[in-house]
Amino acid sequence: MKRELTETQMFRAQDLLLARATVGLSDAEAAELAALGADEDLSFDLAAAAIDLATLDPRDLEAGLPPGLADKVLGAAGVPPASMSMSSIPTTLAGVMPPRPLPVRPAAGPPEVAPVTSLDEARAKQQGKKRSRAAVIGWLAAAACLALAAGAWLWASGQKPADQVATVPVEPPPAEARAKLLASAKDAATLAWTATPDPAAKGATGDVVWSASEQRGYMRFVGLAPNDRTQLQYQLWIFDKDRDEKFPVDGGVFDVSSTGEVIVPISAKLRVTDATLFAVTVEKPGGVVVSKRERIVVTAAPRAS
Amino acid sequence: MHASPDMSPADAPLLGRVAAGDAAAVRECIARYGGLVYSLARRSEAGGDVEDAVQEIFLDLWKSAPRFDANIASETAFVAMIARRRLIDRRRTRGRRPSTDPVAEVPAIPDEANLPDTCAEASQAARALARLRPEQRQVLLLSICGGLSHGEIGAQTGMPLGTVKAHARRGLLSIRAALLGVQQEDLP
Numbered sequence: 001m002k003r004e005l006t007e008t009q010m011f012r013a014q015d016l017l018l019a020r021a022t023v024g025l026s027d028a029e030a031a032e033l034a035a036l037g038a039d040e041d042l043s044f045d046l047a048a049a050a051i052d053l054a055t056l057d058p059r060d061l062e063a064g065l066p067p068g069l070a071d072k073v074l075g076a077a078g079v080p081p082a083s084m085s086m087s088s089i090p091t092t093l094a095g096v097m098p099p100r101p102l103p104v105r106p107a108a109g110p111p112e113v114a115p116v117t118s119l120d121e122a123r124a125k126q127q128g129k130k131r132s133r134a135a136v137i138g139w140l141a142a143a144a145c146l147a148l149a150a151g152a153w154l155w156a157s158g159q160k161p162a163d164q165v166a167t168v169p170v171e172p173p174p175a176e177a178r179a180k181l182l183a184s185a186k187d188a189a190t191l192a193w194t195a196t197p198d199p200a201a202k203g204a205t206g207d208v209v210w211s212a213s214e215q216r217g218y219m220r221f222v223g224l225a226p227n228d229r230t231q232l233q234y235q236l237w238i239f240d241k242d243r244d245e246k247f248p249v250d251g252g253v254f255d256v257s258s259t260g261e262v263i264v265p266i267s268a269k270l271r272v273t274d275a276t277l278f279a280v281t282v283e284k285p286g287g288v289v290v291s292k293r294e295r296i297v298v299t300a301a302p303r304a305s
Numbered sequence: 306m307h308a309s310p311d312m313s314p315a316d317a318p319l320l321g322r323v324a325a326g327d328a329a330a331v332r333e334c335i336a337r338y339g340g341l342v343y344s345l346a347r348r349s350e351a352g353g354d355v356e357d358a359v360q361e362i363f364l365d366l367w368k369s370a371p372r373f374d375a376n377i378a379s380e381t382a383f384v385a386m387i388a389r390r391r392l393i394d395r396r397r398t399r400g401r402r403p404s405t406d407p408v409a410e411v412p413a414i415p416d417e418a419n420l421p422d423t424c425a426e427a428s429q430a431a432r433a434l435a436r437l438r439p440e441q442r443q444v445l446l447l448s449i450c451g452g453l454s455h456g457e458i459g460a461q462t463g464m465p466l467g468t469v470k471a472h473a474r475r476g477l478l479s480i481r482a483a484l485l486g487v488q489q490e491d492l493p
Contacts, residue, residue, distance in 0.1 A: 018477055022448045024393040042386065046378050047481040049385035050430035051449045053423050055412035056344050061423060065339035069356055073335050073363045079328045243326070270367070 005036060013038040021048035075289040078250055078269065174263035178209055178218040185211035191278065191300035193221070200225035200282060201297040208278045208300045210238075210266065217266040219280070221256060224297065227282075229255045234280050234297070235287045236266060241274035251278070253287035277301045318380045324370040335363065338384045341423075342366075345385065349392040349452055358395060362388045381424035396452060411446045426484055433483035437476055444469055445476035 005013060016033040019025055021044040033039045182188050188211040195201040204224040210217035227233060236251030252267030282295035322330030346358040366387050373383050414434045434442055447458045455469045
């Protein structure tokens with residue numbers, strides 16, 4: 001407990017901590033616990049966790065995740081399966097890495113040094129710095145190279161519009177939320193999209209708004225081809241200056257329902273400290289962990305300072 | 306709360322490396338704690354989407370990794386705590402109890418000869434649970450492991466609501482005291 005509490009307050013704090021450990025708290029209760037200065041007391045939560053641990057079957061604990069689920073979890077974290085050679089990554093688009101430390105209370109011990117645990121990782125770490133700018137340039141180059149393939153096939157012809165603008169539910173409506181973000185976040189930057197020659201991006205304009213402080217943002221498109229979500233979906237990737245650029249953050253999968261103005265909230269799966277490039281690809285339904293970069297439709301990057 | 310015992314390399318904490326962005330640590334973390342997370346999700350999400358819960362828990366774990374402090378808890382207990390929080394949130398969001406079973410089962414407590422070696426907290430909790438009064442233990446297990454509300458526990462056991470609350474409170478305080486290695490009366 002952070003501060004001296006009366007006996008009544010102490011009892012109430014214990015009640016709330018007990019509730020948090022067993023059935024959870026409402027927003028009001030959580031605020032009350034914070035006001036009592038007791039919200040960082042983890043002892044009740046850990047006691048409940050220990051009870052769970054004491055009563056689980058050890059065989060289940062050793063069994064691991066069912067086949068396939070571990071790959072899904074890795075995919076959600078944007079980490080390639082262990083069987084994938086890191087040396088193959090430069091030719092593909094990896095997902096996202098785990099988060100960098102957040103600004104939280106300091107740990108008691110010295111910071112841990114991340115060891116290199118495999119040859120692939122050692123190679124990746126050695127090469128990571130060199131590729132830091134090259135990866136971004138590579139993306140832009142890849143987008144440019146798509147000009148050669150422009151017209152090779154038409155993508156959007158004859159496809160039915162999807163029934164929703166975005167797969168990510170938001171409240172208030174995206175246009176209103178975007179305007180509010182622009183008004184409220186001092187660091188909210190608006191970056192114009194640059195369309196590639198991909199057929200889906202023909203004549204597409206718009207911008208991306210991103211606030212690093214709020215970790216929120218919105219994509220705005222006009223003229224981006226509607227997609228049939230059963231066949232293809234768009235996926236946003238965010239490159240972060242503080243991360244290895246081989247591992248852009250997955251910004252979410254989304255659909256476009258019309259060629260009119262469409263605003264899509266960004267759903268960054270991990271914290272983005274300093275976005276250096278936003279890129280939208282066309283992927284299979286549900287998105288991918290590793291993009292083949294076959295279809296990049298738009299990119300947006302801050303102007304070099 | 307926790308004093309780290311001697312650790313083999315296989316038990317060395319991973320979350321610091323996860324927080325530093327080590328992809329190999331992420332894979333090791335999933336391999337090491339996948340069974341734990343899956344077991345907790347299955348226990349809480351009976352009839353629900355266990356796989357979805359597991360993915361949410363691991364995403365929470367990656368975000369929470371920088372907060373892990375080995376001086377406060379073992380990594381296993383920390384992972385279980387993060388998992389429990391997410392599962393409780395999911396239950397609250399659903400607005401219903403986790404199990405469709407009419408009567409929640411009370412899990413067995415391992416005896417002294419079969420204490421779990423999952424982590425120090427698990428064996429300490431098992432010992433402390435064994436020392437509780439039977440009705441206290443029953444309420445606590447139905448609450449913690451069964452995910453039942455106090456009202457549901459009262460309905461299942463026939464105990465008055467006030468009694469259920471008192472047992473839950475005293476029971477969890479006892480386990481907490483055991484983990485902290487102090488007498489309950491000495492705790493704030």
